[in-house]
Amino acid sequence: MSVLIFAELDEGKLKKSSQEAIFYGSKVAGMMGTSATAVVIGAADQGELATAGRFGATKVLHAADGKLNEPNGMAYASVVAAAAQQEGAKVVVLAKSSLGDAMAARLAGKLKAGLAPNVIELPDMSSGFRVKTSIYTGKAFAFNELKADVKILAIKKNTIATEETDATATVENFAPSLNDADFALRVTNTEKATGDVLLPEADLVVSAGRGLKGPENWGIVEDLAKALHAATACSKPVSDLDWRPHHEHVGQTGIKVSPNLYIAAGISGAIQHLAGVNSSKVIVVINKDPDAPFFKSADYGIVGDVFEVLPKLTKAVQAL
């Protein structure tokens, strides 16, 4: 009956968003009077896996078949479905991510589950099972009743503030039989930025728009991001113009982010841009136009030239 959490690895470490998912899952388990089990897939050492306990998992099922070393939404969904069956889990929790989204959908199909994407709070189980989800790209919320026997919750970043204890989880090897059909895709080439803070995982984001005038000026954006250990992001025209890679584009038709801090430099604040960033906790806007619409959605604003303001901010951060 335990609550099952899929915890994702990035280079052998539990992702921060997955630590949140484990903590969230353990809270749900507490509400249901049961325990939380994390499923981890791919190569990781025992010590790292046991840290799932710090966030409230009592057990980790580790699927370490070499065929699973590369992320694979279909195969991973089959592994989690097998784990749900073994554990008799009625609630499956995972963090939203490219992998998590792909898995949640395949799992919903396998388990005929009630699926809530973009969950932003703990469920209300006072009568039934109700979750609050973000809809219309952050412009509204829905209270969604999950009526199916099995429920899948895909949680957004910053849904819950984690607390840690010094508990460790017991780690069990988990080796369900794998299905060839789940390995039908051939990945022929992968390009991935290494060392950078991943945008969907980032607590702090420094984003810039057409106001930067050209790709050659991004140094001042990257400097501030580096000083803050933040990820960099951009508006849609910036990625359309190929000034920045597409995976940095935030907004209605790009990545949706909900960091603690979103700094927007030289971005006008079109409604489609806001849609992807409006659930950030704190928004800072820097724009030379005092009438830029973005100021209406900001917590802090500076009317000024990005080429002067950004280097000043970087210096101030370095001086902290």
Next chain:
Amino acid sequence: MKILVCVTSVPDTTTKITFTDNNTKFNKAGVQFITGPYDDYALARAVELKEKLGASVTVFNVGEADAEPVIRKCLAIGADDAIRVNAEPIDAYFVAEQIAAVAKETPYDLILMGRESIDYNGGQVHGIVGEMLGIPSISPVMKLDVEGTTAKMTREIEGGKEDIEAQLPLVLGCQEPIAEWKIPNMRGIMTARTKPLKIVQPAGQDSLTAVANYEMPAPRGAVKMIPADEAETLIKLLRTEAKVI
């Protein structure tokens, strides 16, 4: 090659969202409905593949009669025919069931969708359909070419992208820059009027989720302005007041 393109009819991206009936119903009054922006990319690529390789393109929607202007527009852009399942789309599982039912009757080589709907933002329908049909699902796809029975694709991943090859049939969730959005021309609009639009009844009635009510986000507090020549004050405030750095 047979391509099915699944499209949503959704409020324009500039819509101010409101609800009626004590926050239990979406307020359609005055709302302009458009094709989902991601679905538009899927359609545009389908039409390009049709022009390049020869294919039939069928547009598919689960929705009520008020979705028809969007369907007609897709026909005007170059789809050959359309199917509308006459039902309110309850949730992603229900929509997926309808798509899977049609695809079991008529096999399609490619089922193209948007990466996500812009109303419920699930990003789920493609994966559920893939599971129901027992075929691979891939999303978000930013490049798609077909050679014989092999599809060559580029998928966005966190912090990068990967190239993928797979055998048809496939279900794909599409996003830019897979193709440029297309605008219908006059001839397209004229011929769209006579292209076949089949209306069918829903298969299955599973409703695994139900929205009880809606809520609007709390408005942000007033913006605190900081003079440009005291920019460093901002960093102090972010640490001591907002406590985010």
